[in-house]
Amino acid sequence: MSVRSISDSRAPSAQAGWSGLAQRLVCGVVLLFVRLITGLRASGYPQRAPGCRRVYIANHRSHGDFALVWAALPEEERAVLRPVAGRDYWQRGAIRRFIARTVFNALLIERRPRERRDDPVPAMAAALERGHCLLVFPEGTRNDTDMPLLGFRNGIARFAQRCPEVEFVPVWIENLNRVLPKGEVLPVPLLCRAAFGQPLTIAEGESRAAFRDRLQGALLALSDGPVEEGQSVS
Amino acid sequence: MSIDAEVAWLLAGLAAVLSAATLVGRLLQARVSARSNGGESPGSALSPATVRNLNQRIGAWWVLAIVAGLALLAGKAGLVTLFAVASFLALREFVTLAYTRRGDHWALIASFFVIAPIQYALVWVEWYGLFAIFIPVYAFALLPVASVIRGDTQRFLERAAKVQWGLMLCVYCLSYVPALVTLEIPGYGGREVLLAAFLLLVVQASDVLQYICGKLVGRTPVAPAVSPSKTLEGTLGGIALATALGAALAGLTPFAAWQAGALALAAALAGFAGGLVMSAIKRDCGVKDWGELIEGHGGVLDRLDSLVFSAPVFFHIVRYFWT
Numbered sequence: 001m002s003v004r005s006i007s008d009s010r011a012p013s014a015q016a017g018w019s020g021l022a023q024r025l026v027c028g029v030v031l032l033f034v035r036l037i038t039g040l041r042a043s044g045y046p047q048r049a050p051g052c053r054r055v056y057i058a059n060h061r062s063h064g065d066f067a068l069v070w071a072a073l074p075e076e077e078r079a080v081l082r083p084v085a086g087r088d089y090w091q092r093g094a095i096r097r098f099i100a101r102t103v104f105n106a107l108l109i110e111r112r113p114r115e116r117r118d119d120p121v122p123a124m125a126a127a128l129e130r131g132h133c134l135l136v137f138p139e140g141t142r143n144d145t146d147m148p149l150l151g152f153r154n155g156i157a158r159f160a161q162r163c164p165e166v167e168f169v170p171v172w173i174e175n176l177n178r179v180l181p182k183g184e185v186l187p188v189p190l191l192c193r194a195a196f197g198q199p200l201t202i203a204e205g206e207s208r209a210a211f212r213d214r215l216q217g218a219l220l221a222l223s224d225g226p227v228e229e230g231q232s233v234s
Numbered sequence: 235m236s237i238d239a240e241v242a243w244l245l246a247g248l249a250a251v252l253s254a255a256t257l258v259g260r261l262l263q264a265r266v267s268a269r270s271n272g273g274e275s276p277g278s279a280l281s282p283a284t285v286r287n288l289n290q291r292i293g294a295w296w297v298l299a300i301v302a303g304l305a306l307l308a309g310k311a312g313l314v315t316l317f318a319v320a321s322f323l324a325l326r327e328f329v330t331l332a333y334t335r336r337g338d339h340w341a342l343i344a345s346f347f348v349i350a351p352i353q354y355a356l357v358w359v360e361w362y363g364l365f366a367i368f369i370p371v372y373a374f375a376l377l378p379v380a381s382v383i384r385g386d387t388q389r390f391l392e393r394a395a396k397v398q399w400g401l402m403l404c405v406y407c408l409s410y411v412p413a414l415v416t417l418e419i420p421g422y423g424g425r426e427v428l429l430a431a432f433l434l435l436v437v438q439a440s441d442v443l444q445y446i447c448g449k450l451v452g453r454t455p456v457a458p459a460v461s462p463s464k465t466l467e468g469t470l471g472g473i474a475l476a477t478a479l480g481a482a483l484a485g486l487t488p489f490a491a492w493q494a495g496a497l498a499l500a501a502a503l504a505g506f507a508g509g510l511v512m513s514a515i516k517r518d519c520g521v522k523d524w525g526e527l528i529e530g531h532g533g534v535l536d537r538l539d540s541l542v543f544s545a546p547v548f549f550h551i552v553r554y555f556w557t
Contacts, residue, residue: 039326041526181336188342189322191330191525 026103027078034064034071038179038192042072044222045196046169053128053166054199056081057156057215059149059223060137061177064187066104069135069171072194082127083135084120086111111140120155121162128166135171138215144182148223152216157208160201167199168215172222195222237425238307240486244431245303252296259289284449290530298528298537302434309427310358313412318354323527323534324404325350331519332396337386341377341397349373350405357409360416369406374398403512403542404535410545417549419556422488429552432487432494433501436480437544440502441509443479444472461513469506476502488556500551501544508543 034040048054058069066083073081087108090100100106107127109120124134138152160166174193197218202211266285305312329342349369356365378394414433415426422429448468456466480498484491512535516524525533 039323039525039527175330178334181339184336184339186343186347188329188339189326189346191326 030067031071034067037187037189038068038176039189040068040071040192040194042194043196045072045074046199048077048133053163054133054169055124055128055159055166056133056135056169056171057138057219058135058171058173059143059219060139060141061143061173062180062182063142064176064180065137065173066106066135068173068176068192068194072171072196077133080132081135082107082132084109084124084137086141088112107134121159124159125163128163138212142182143177149216149220152212154208154212156215157202157212160211161208164202164204167201169199170197170215170219170222171195172197172219174224197222237427240425240428241303241306241431244428244435244486245299245306248299248303248435252292252299255292255295259285259292263289280449287530292530294528294530306427306431310412310415313415313427313430314354314358317408317412318350320534320538321350321354321405321408322346324408324524324538325400327524327533327535328400328404329397331516331521331524332400333389334393334396335386335388337384338381338393338397340384341380341394344377344380345373345397345401345405349377349401353405353409354412357413357416362413362416365409365413369401373401377401407542407546408538410549411541414545414549414552417553417557419488419552422556425486425488428486429488432480432483433545433548434541435483436476436498436501437505437540439479440472440476440498440505441540442472443475444468444506447471447475457510457513460510460517464510473499473502473506497548497551501548504544504547505540509540512539512542 056069058065066085070078070081083104083106085100085104085106085108087110090096090106090108100108107123109123110117127134136156138156139150140153140155141150143150156168160168172193172195174195175190176192178188179190179192180187200215200218206214262280262285266280266282270282301316305316308315325346329345334342353365353368356368377397378390381390381394381397411430411433414430417426417429419426419429444464445468447470448463448465451471452465452468454466455462456464456469477495477499480501481491481495483498484494487494487497489497516522523532524535527533528537531537
């Protein structure tokens with residue numbers, strides 16, 4: 001498998017020996033924990049063609065979001081997933097650094113363009129090049145409001161324009177904000193859902209704003225609509 | 235006969251019934267496929283979807299019967315563990331559909347990780363005096379305080395009530411099933427597990443028999459606004475047959491046949507009431523099933539909804555008249 005030859009950035013299944021064993025143990029524990037707390041149901045996962053470059057985009061309301069999307073993927077896809085996260089937040093403190101680097105293998109980027117020393121686009125493109133899939137939360141921060149979704153940042157469409165071959169798969173995460181709201185440490189057990197949508201790619205000549213709105217609409221369309229009338233109750 | 239042998243006989247009987255059900259399910263499947271290949275034959279009410287769902291349900295029944303059988307063979311520890319897990323899963327389904335806000339976080343954490351474990355610990359140590367009042371008194375008083383401290387008063391009564399109802403239905407009421415094992419009935423010593431087996435069999439059989447009677451001869455809806463699939467014929471037939479089953483199983487219990495029949499009737503009636511109330515809650519929440527854990531049935535609560543009311547009623551009748 002091409003994925004196993006990744007050398008400069010680790011994929012969880014690619015390691016051998018003790019660290020590989022520890023990695024698999026941690027993954028197993030996280031998986032068990034996610035399923036126990038959330039009874040996770042994944043739906044509509046679109047198969048990824050070999051070599052296809054893919055970025056998942058999801059709504060962001062909880063620290064557990066990455067673990068939930070990760071757990072919702074098929075096993076071989078879990079091994080190549082990396083979250084894209086804000087460096088300013090995840091570099092602060094030893095514990096956060098450990099979680100971001102060692103546990104999640106996060107790709108850390110500068111969120112604020114003015115403080116940027118390096119452009120996140122080439123770093124993301126390079127990770128895809130190496131066989132990883134990325135998870136991006138295009139709202140840019142955790143949504144703490146009563147609105148279902150915050151407006152997307154521009155970066156995601158900018159990235160799509162620079163790498164037009166990349167496909168974007170929306171993943172709607174339902175309920176996890178109630179399991180682990182912002183600022184809480186202990187999770188409440190509640191059923192969660194990860195609904196995958198069909199892959200989208202930027203069209204020839206499509207503007208950034210248009211593609212951004214299209215992504216946002218596709219993600220929002222996966223959220224629970226109102227219940228249809230006349231459903232029978234057993 | 236030893237208690238293990240009695241449980242084993244019971245499970246063998248259950249396996250025989252499920253085998254027969256599996257056979258019937260396969261035959262129906264074959265008939266439905268033949269019909270769909272060879273044109274319509276009017277007069278049969280069974281749609282392919284119904285038959286598929288029936289076979290899923292029978293398959294799930296095998297799993298449930300094996301799990302419950304192992305728990306019964308393990309005795310008190312097995313039953314306490316099984317129902318503690320069932321309560322956890324049921325409460326998870328209930329709270330998922332209930333309206334709560336961030337201010338309820340501590341109350342919910344306490345419900346899952348403090349109140350529910352304590353309730354089952356009380357069953358385990360057989361402290362009846364506290365077991366019977368712990369959730370109705372202490373959880374009732376404590377949990378709204380945990381929410382009110384956070385200072386969010388929006389829809390407060392509704393939120394507090396929903397947390398309390400969740401605990402009452404999913405934890406308090408269900409914990410009465412293993413609590414049956416703690417009853418000390420003169421002359422029945424050592425066989426209390428069979429009392430729990432009796433209740434589980436009668437209530438679940440009542441559900442199944444109501445379903446079968448309803449599919450075979452059901453015409454008149456009994457509660458069309460709440461549960462369109464329940465019919466008067468199905469309900470009466472199922473409850474009558476469950477009562478007869480209870481009388482026939484009197485040998486498991488410390489009761490005479492007529493007493494066992496009367497208790498089975500009470501449990502089946504309470505079970506019907508519980509199912510109806512739980513359906514109304516689902517309808518209020520705008521869902522068809524509580525969850526998707528048990529194939530063909532829905533969630534854990536869809537399978538246990540009739541036990542929710544019948545377990546405490548059955549327990550207290552037995553406790554009042556026989557201990």
